[in-house]
Amino acid sequence: MTKTWLITGTSTGFGRELAVQLATQGRVNLVASARKPAELDYLDQYDHGQILKTQLDVTNESEIKATVDQAVNKFGSIDVLVNNAGFGYFATFEESDEHQTRAMFDVNFWGLVDMTKAVLPTMRKQRSGIIVNLSSIAGIKGTTALSFYNATKHAVEGVSKGLQLEVAPFGIKLMLVEPSAFRTDWAGRSSLKAVSQINDYQQLSDQRIAGRSDSDHGQSGDPKAAAEIIIDQVENHGNELPFHLPLGNAAIDSGEKELKATLAEYQKNADLARSADRPAK
């Protein structure tokens, strides 16, 4: 049976590249969603009856339900869910505004959770499915002036770790995609910026903002290559799907460094850790 992919946030960036490549290949049914459906006109050239465009803000419960219902009614299954929608917030911890921080959590974490909850009953019934969660290297390590963005992606990693164990018996797998900096709209128009500034953090903020505007769409990561890799992993390596998929030189280098440092710290403190267990009285 033809597989069905459902992708959130396909107006630009990774989501759009995935949609374009899947639509061009024409091997799968594609449910491409976006907050503004007019942003999906680029798909009209692929007129092969295997594409469904839906309006979907991942913070909108009724739009989530409508997208999932339409997908199942039209194609009969949802085999791959790509939780891609998300954005950044360039602010240090103390400069972050609670309203903006919660708005980011609503999309990056709760939007992903609500989409997954809406799709899981279909996947459990099928006894198969793959959920691809767009995390980030910020889900593995910390980065200055992105504290709460780090937190959203660490939350995505945490919930995925538990969920993968819970749904494995139903033939459902998860893959966390952990890119470093890629040429999408993420660093530019998509990200929120701090509304208030604290002098002590000026240098960190200036570095972050300068880095962001200098590199907007000049990053080394190519979203086309990322989409090719993600599609290939899902279609051709489903049996040995990686749970962590770092993408980009900076992702693999800084991720390895972080994980090695964590391992070294664990090993250094192993005796101390073990000394906290005492026989129960």
Ligand SMILES: NC(=O)c1ccc[n+]([C@@H]2O[C@H](COP(=O)([O-])OP(=O)(O)OC[C@H]3O[C@@H](n4cnc5c(N)ncnc54)[C@H](OP(=O)(O)O)[C@@H]3O)[C@@H](O)[C@H]2O)c1
């Ligand atoms: N680019 C990077 O360097 C990088 C690195 C690591 C991880 N990521 C992650 O990759 C994912 C995709 O981002 P991107 O890099 O492709 O950036 P992007 O070009 O800015 O794309 C983000 C997509 O998310 C959508 N979106 C935002 N809020 C939404 C909501 N409430 N409901 C539905 N869709 C929403 C945007 O839609 P609109 O057009 O309506 O705004 C857009 O389609 C994100 O989760 C991001 O955190 C990116």
